[in-house]
Amino acid sequence: MRNPYARMYDAKMDVYRWTDVEIDGITKQVKTAVATDRPCRYSSSGQVSTGVPNPAIVNSHKLFCGLEEDIREGDQLLITLRTGKNIEADLGECHPYSYQWQCEIKRDDNV
Secondary structure, three states: OOOOOHHHOOEEEEEEEEEEEEEOOEEEEEEEEEEEEEEEEEEEEEEEEEOOOOOEEEEEEEEEEEOOOOOOOOOEEEEEOOOOOEEEEEEEEEEEOOOEEEEEEEEEEEO
16 A cells, blocks of 8 residues: 655654663663664654753654554654754654554753
8 A cells, every 4th residue: 555645754764672682691671773764754743841940842743654664652763854954752652544653752852
């Protein structure tokens, strides 16, 4: 089934996931690249300023990508916008629709 929204994917994402790796009989968690340079759409949906005395900006954004992508809640993303700007974000709850995933993502910045 062809995704009619794919033509709007103007960004690329790298997906990282914590996986268990056994080293010398000890299981450790290692950040592993699951996918690189995958097409996606990064969309801004709001900002909230919180915190005293150290203000923080909590951004609320959405990520759209094809259903064939291996993404899970808790994954860490490195999104490269068409302008070349890189954004690091954490993947939240994802909902599958007919042609694409729609996911909440969160990025916190201190001011």
